[in-house]
Amino acid sequence: MQRKTLDQREQMSELMRLRHSAAHMMASAVLRLWPEARLDIGPPTEEGFYYDFDLAHRFSPEDFPRIEEEMRKIVKENQVFEKSTRSRDEAREWFATKGQTYKLERLGDIPEGEAISFFQNGDFVDLCAGPHVMRTGNVKAFKLLSVASAYFRGNEKNPQLQRLYGTAFKNKEELESWIKLQEEGKRRDHRRIGSEMSLFAYDSEFVGPGLPLWLPKGTVLVEELEKLAKDTEFQAGYVRVRTPHIAKEKMYRTSGHLPYYAESMFPPMEMLEEDERKRREQLNEKRADLIRLLESLESAVSPNPTGLTVEQVRHDIAKTETEITLIGGRYYLKAMNCPHHHRIFAAEPRSYRDLPLRLAEYGTCYRYEQSGELFGLMRVRSLQMNDAHIYCTTEQFGDEFRAVNEMYLKYFKIFGLEKYRMRFSTHDPSKLGQKFVNEPELWKKTEDMVRQVLIDSGIDFVEVPNEAAFYGPKIDVQVWSAIGREFTIATNQVDFAVPARFGLTYRDRDNTDKTPLCIHRAPLGTHERFIGFLIEHYAGNFPLWLAPEQVRVLTIGDEEPLVGYAKSIVQELRENFVRVEADITTNKINGKVQDAERAKVHTMLVVGGRDLEAGNVSVRLHGKGNVGAKPRAEVLADIVQSIRERRA
RNA sequence: GCCAGUGUAGCUCAGUGGCAGAGCAACGGUUUCGUAAACCGUAGGUCGUCGGUUCAAUCCCGACCACUGGCUCCA
Structure with a gap:
């Protein structure tokens, strides 16, 4: 501070x-x-x-x-x-x-x-x-x-x-x-509601800490969000890709994540033959020797018997590292999707006519977060990111970034998200070439464009110097959990460095090869954190389109023809892809209502003899009580429509 | 990873150095009912795991595991 x-x-x-x-x-x-x-x-x-x-x-x-x-x-x-x-x-x-x-x-x-x-x-x-x-x-x-x-x-x-x-x-x-x-906050805590509503579970003994299991009702939330993302991204001109959960070591050496971020990745899987293993050990020793030599040369305390220059030693280290990765046989679980997407960009020759290229994937990543950092769904070790990478030219960048920002606002509106803070992280010019890639003009240009987009959109934001990623400025959206902890729920980052590390180019109008800019964006963050947040935001009382159980038909009594009437309502709703159940047990209506209220079922349709005769259903909304009897057809049509529109 | 706290039935929680408890949920039956709990019964446990002290440990001590509150971290 x-x-x-x-x-x-x-x-x-x-x-x-x-x-x-x-x-x-x-x-x-x-x-x-x-x-x-x-x-x-x-x-x-x-x-x-x-x-x-x-x-x-x-x-x-x-x-x-x-x-x-x-x-x-x-x-x-x-x-x-x-x-x-x-x-x-x-x-x-x-x-x-x-x-x-x-x-x-x-x-x-x-x-x-x-x-x-x-x-x-x-x-x-x-x-x-x-x-x-x-x-x-x-x-x-x-x-x-x-x-x-x-x-x-x-x-x-x-x-x-x-x-x-x-x-x-x-x-x-x-x-x-x-x-x-505070107590109210504790009642909204997603960990508590998550187990009360059977949304997700942990099995630390058999599966592992930080590796949530999505139960059927939680999976509904996951898939509804995915559907929303896919619809939205389709309309915004994204194309979808799918990539494996693992990649060779070379991938993360090239991206620059290894060895600096190796600690937050799961340890690698070794798929080496015996002789490869030995060769790798030799190279690792050689590399360690070289690094020691480099350190002594740099500190210049001890004499230099080798006669090698610092540059030569650096070169040898890089060469050794290349040799190590050439042995192959070592795979990492991916901690991020961008490298895979970069390889998809590289899979075909690209022309300026192909840009902007927007590759989207709900990619599953694994990060070995320290044990003390794990926290419910908010901080986990397996996570599914609402990821996409937009490859574009500098000319296209402003429009693309603006469109991404508009997508954020569209989502926030759908979820009625009002309390958030946009944090705009910029570079520190005095640290160019160290903490930040040495591209002063690109920094200035992209930061100006991002700032302008934020100002134009009228969003409140705080600008934080010296907090950018090493490859470019970024916007994080901060929200607060029920117990007051602050989280990044979404992120939108500019990258003008990593595409070059992967040698990504497109053929421009003037017949020269150029490196594209890349926007990393995840407006819905990860399923884990976003759903954790939504659980608390709604206190488990999800809007109809999201609710794990959208409708429950409650019969007054368990006799025909009432049960047949209830079943026909269920069938009609299911044909329209509504998640509906029927409670045709012998319980009293009071008990059935209580069960449904406790399960936070969004819409309860109570049917008794009176309704059957009039062709009605009596509608009760979770938390709002009885709203009265209405014609069956009208009610069912409204349910289907509300879901289609994703009404709040 | 570090410091501290917690760990008893699916959930919420009692309890004791000497046979392990309640409510809800589950299951079986009775009840035929109009918007937040009808009634009766049954079953459910190596008291987180392993070790130590003791005639005897769920209880006391230690280690480990997990969770929680923070710190650090969060590409």
Whole structure:
């Protein structure tokens, strides 16, 4: 996180001041109970606040009441938050005597010339730019939430600190309603609804963690989304392709993903003969020797007995790597679809007349995410991407990118998605040639075009420098899960580097070969994450076109001719591809209604003697109750029409 | 991967160093019913796995696995 300027701090909202003050009070409470604790920092957050501690005692939720009790005492003492400034030396000495080593390090972050301010409440003194509320007595409603760990400065090489999370509000009522909202969020949690509605399941023992099994009802969601994507992409001039789930090592060396991303890929499958295996080992050793040599040459500490130049060694490394890949026999599960699509582009000679070429596939990818990162459907190890790659000329790029952006908005409208943030990631010119490919003009040109598209569309977006992919700028769409976690739900990336790595060209009007630009886009992200998100967005109450069980016919009683009437309704709807079931059991209608409501069936058609006689059905909508009896034909036609239009 | 927490029936959860419990769901029967629970019964478990302490462990201890809250990561 970037340091806030003092000006920005001054503008901190009332709530943020309150929470920041609560963080200080929590730290002072902890120090009263564990005087040996060393402190890091304690900022306010969107949901509350936290403070990081280094302490031999391991915090557990059992400690919360004691800490809260101490905090309540501090509230009662109604201490004043007093600001003071010290010189750098005074500050350094203060923390040195207190043994507050993390604070000493943080002190180093403050730029020369900026004031070094402290805040004191009671005995507690903290390096802090503020601002705070006036007195501890102003903090009336707070609650400790959880204990977690966090690396110092967010770097996993640094020691892990214990982070205490809490929240604070202006008053008790607001705290209570926030707690209620959290509980409501938990009820919407896609993991919970997913198992209640039998949408997906995990079998960690036999299948593996992060590898979801789609149950029949969840598969309905998957296939409805796929149908939507296929319809939409067809109309937008995409063509569909299909590619295998694996590819040779050479593929990912060429794309540049190996060896840098090898860790997030499943380990390779070795299909080597014995002599090939030996040859590979020799080459690997040779490569390791060369890399060591290169390192020593680059650092220039040791003498260079070989007489080789850095360039020569680099060349030998590349040559060895090529030899390794030539042995073949090593396959990777694909972690992305683009390389396969690039090979499809390369499969035939291309002319400028073929462009834009839009290759679409719901491709299944596998990524070995670290175990602690797995999270329901939102973060998994097997994922199906709503992927497509658009190969185009620079002249075509603006229109293509605009069309992709419009497709996003079309989808968001269908799903009634209103709360999202578009994040436009751009490059940092000072890092051209390192973090970003050295194409300053292409960077400028594409970023300008992307920015213009965003402005024209009137979408709110935030521009984040230095966050682009190495091959081009990108737009990510951020959404929030029911429990407040932020996720990228969709992504739209410009690529003007990787096509060249694969030597992709098209023959242009002037009879020269040119490298196309490539747009990677996934407006529906992956099935896993998108459906996880939709489950929470709708709280499981899907619109008719998406609902796993769209209609259930409930009979009042189980006798003929009522059952025959119900069955004929089922048959008619099935002929129109409506997902419909009938409940013709002996249960009472109350029980049947409850079963159907709990299963979140979208439309219930209650039929009894009265309906049979009049040729009616009584319609009940999930969550909306009874909407009355209507002629059968009218109701069934409306159901079919609503599904066809994918009505919200 | 790291720190912490959790793991009892399909689900939600009780419980105890000495025979394993409830509600819902499931299954069998009775009931013939108008919009969120009719009634009776049956079955369901190596208490995550493995090891240790103990006369005796679901309970205490350890390791592992999985999940959860974070951190790191997210091409």
